[in-house]
Amino acid sequence: MVRNSASRYAASIGLTIAPFATLVILWWLLRLTGLINPGLLPSPLQVARTFWSTLTGGELLINIAMSVVRVLGGLLLGTAAAVPVGFLIGWYRPVGRLLDPLINFFRALPPIALIPLVIVYLGIGEIAKIAILFYASFFAAVIVMYEGMAAISPIYVRVARTLGATDFEIFARVMVPLTVPHMLVALRVALGVCWATLVAAELVAAQQGLGAMIQNASAFFDLNTIYLGIICIGALALLMDTILRRLTTRIVGWQEKIER
């Protein structure tokens, strides 16, 4: 059977949407059966209506923008710092051995546990949130970078040396390209950690952002908005991850196996 690319594209979109559509139908059926008190479970339609009204009212977009900006800011700063540090400890093994226990200690510490401390030092402003996200993404990314670099086969360095490469050429022409896939994985891992941490931070201390939106709604027992907030967070995290995955396929398509 020959299928053209358009129909394959349509089928792929259908396959992506189908599980979500099923979930919404199940949700709707669950409400229809009345097994759960309708006061505790809004219908998909009600949530959709809340979505529309907050969207046209503008407050949803502001909340989304605030959260996205915070995530991107923390993520980019954290991974930008993690890349050189990951390089350093992956390249100079003694430095790695020295820093390894420290990095593992801080990585094992859930960033959420630091939120009260950050509030004490930095208050509840944007700097406090960026700081906590920086922390979260830095340690998530640095460990991925470092372990990825440790797994790089020494054969490529040896080959480059026999072809006459200098230390700098080995770094720029062998180590850097081999590290790009690990940078992208680090970015993806850090992205997940960032979303989790951001929402926690916004739940505790923020006026705006999706976490704050959920927190405020909970004070008014506004389940529609709580559901909307949760769905938005999931959708945004999924969207960002999909973009990163696409980017990965495009940039490091040379890999034997692409991590999915």
Added chain:
Amino acid sequence: MSANAPALERLRFENISMQFPTDRGPLEVVHEVSLSIRAGEFVSLVGPSGCGKTTLMNMAAGFVKPTRGSVTLDGKAIAGPGPDRGVMFQEYGVFPWLTVEENVAFGLRLKANRKPAKERAEIVERYLKLMRLWDFRKAYPKTLSGGMRQRLALARAYAVNPDFLLMDEPFGALDAQTRSAMHDLLLDILGAEGKTVMLITHSVEEAVYLSNRVVVISARPSRVRSVVEVPFPYPRHHALQETPEFNELRASVHELVMREYAAQEAQRTTED
């Protein structure tokens, strides 16, 4: 490759010994090996695995230094790897992030042997065509077969024009047909460009077919057990492998190697 005229000595192993530290004390993998390879010669090292052949090659490549003795190239001690010695590794080491043509051009972009773009393109084209990889020049290595990767590694090593080739089991992972085709390709190129080769192999047939001299290395620790001159003139062709002379020589080298395998087996049993 010429057998006449006493050629210049190039690579020289002088009383080489090599020990590695282990939990049970130092392990000697190479014991007092002396060997020299002359300009234009093709010399193969055969012997049981784990017998330190690769260590000898790593010394010539400049990756390791012997515990005792000296390794010299043209009379100078080998200080490290360099583009004057092309190395073919067992695992090829084709760069997966570069296309086929970028792999071949890699060495030509380095400071050590930088060539202007036009000349670089010509060299890349020449070796890709020679290795029958021209049609795949835009492909990434992940799409290539084992034989093609091997040819790519060879093209990359050749592009920087080393006059000494060090090859560590380069054909080990190939099927019989590809291997045989690679032998002929190698002989063709060597015939045209005249390089000095040190080849490490498990295959006695391969060693005899390709070499001027076959060096049989003993079980651990490696010593030079015997050196067999291969009298067949170059250019050699496949048909050579069907002649009684070839088979006789192959059988006698095989016999020598098998003795070393037996010695190694005996060694293993006493060790365990």
